[in-house]
Amino acid sequence: MSTMTGVAIVTGAAQGIGRRCAEVLRDDGYDVVVFDRQAIDDFPDVLVQAGDVTSEADVAACAAAVTERYGRIDVVVNNAGVAEIGPAEDLDPAAWRRVLDINLTGPFLISQAFGRMMLRQRAGSIVNIASVAGLRGVADRSAYNASKHGLIGLTRTLAAEWGGRGVRVNAVCPGWVKTPMDDASQGEGAYGDEDITAHVPLGRFASPEDIAQAVLFLADPARSGFINGTALSVDGGWYGDGSWQSLRLGTRTR
Numbered sequence: 348m349s350t351m352t353g354v355a356i357v358t359g360a361a362q363g364i365g366r367r368c369a370e371v372l373r374d375d376g377y378d379v380v381v382f383d384r385q386a387i388d389d390f391p392d393v394l395v396q397a398g399d400v401t402s403e404a405d406v407a408a409c410a411a412a413v414t415e416r417y418g419r420i421d422v423v424v425n426n427a428g429v430a431e432i433g434p435a436e437d438l439d440p441a442a443w444r445r446v447l448d449i450n451l452t453g454p455f456l457i458s459q460a461f462g463r464m465m466l467r468q469r470a471g472s473i474v475n476i477a478s479v480a481g482l483r484g485v486a487d488r489s490a491y492n493a494s495k496h497g498l499i500g501l502t503r504t505l506a507a508e509w510g511g512r513g514v515r516v517n518a519v520c521p522g523w524v525k526t527p528m529d530d531a532s533q534g535e536g537a538y539g540d541e542d543i544t545a546h547v548p549l550g551r552f553a554s555p556e557d558i559a560q561a562v563l564f565l566a567d568p569a570r571s572g573f574i575n576g577t578a579l580s581v582d583g584g585w586y587g588d589g590s591w592q593s594l595r596l597g598t599r600t601r
Contacts, residue, residue: 352376354417355566356409358400358457359427361385363526364476367555368424368562369393375563378417382409382457383427400427400453410460419468422566423461425454426476428494430528432537435489443490450494451501458505462514469513474565475502476558477518479582487537495520499578506576515575517565522582524553545596548584557581 355372359365360381369390373379379393387395396412398405413420428450431442458473465471480488481495498518505516523529523543529552533539544550561581565571580586588595 352567353421354378354380354413354419355422355424356380356382356413356420356457356461357424357426358382358453360390361387363528364521364524364555364558365424365426366390367559368426368476371556371559371563372422372424372566375567377422377566380409380413400425400457401448403456406456406460410464413461414464420461420464421471423457423465423471423473424476424562424566425457425473425498427453428476430488430491430532432487432491432532432535434487438489446490447494447497450491451497454498455501458501458516462505462509465514466509466512470568471514472566472568472571473502473505473514473516474562475499475516475518476562477502477520477578479520479522479580479586481518482520482578482580482586502578503576510575515565515568515572517571517574517576518578519558519561519565520578520580520582520586521558522547522553522580522585524555524558526555545592546585546588547582548588548595548598550599551583553581553583 355377357365357369360369361383369379369381381393382396382398384399396409398409431446454475475498477498478495480492481499502516502518558581
């Protein structure tokens with residue numbers, strides 16, 4: 348094993364939240380493995396593994412490569428995900444299945460493969476990137492919301508099953524984050540900046556850094572060793588604010 352902090356794998360690490368999570372873990376001393384369908388050729392000091400989180404063969408090959416190189420895994424960050432925006436009555440069932448496959452089945456396959464390694468070690472931390480949409484209903488996102496609600500359910504179930512065997516499982520629930528996924532959604536006319544910032548008590552979007560720091564906290568047993576089965580909102584207060592819009596905006600001083 349490396350003399351560094353440990354070994355971490357991040358899925359969907361080519362861009363956005365996943366990329367920043369991988370960078371922050373690397374900079375904190377972890378040996379980092381990045382797993383993505385997209386080609387990654389500009390990421391120094393990490394092990395790049397190409398593959399699809401929905402493919403059992405790809406996931407097994409990645410787990411075998413990590414075992415061969417490092418002999419252990421300490422942190423899993425299930426970040427890979429997609430969104431499909433539109434009214435539920437118009438959603439193509441194939442699109443529904445694709446979103447559920449990537450956002451929910453993928454984390455299950457990754458958690459299963461690497462969780463087995465952690466269970467043998469009797470130590471490890473799995474951090475699932477869910478969403479505030481996994482805690483609330485948001486219109487025009489039936490598949491995405493269902494997948495993220497399911498991911499939180501998977502998080503709690505694995506925490507219950509594996510916590511007594513040394514493996515912690517938690518979820519981070521971001522609010523809206525400025526990423527290429529957000530750019531694509533806004534490009535389709537789904538919403539504008541003001542729709543988000545007007546709702547968030549902190550008055551801004553999250554950044555990938557905000558999410559990455561929460562992941563780092565949950566990854567580290569020295570920082571969060573008794574936290575297991577939680578869904579940590581990192582949303583600027585979106586989930587906690589039940590105000591109506593004029594009341595919400597009337598409390599602002601900036």
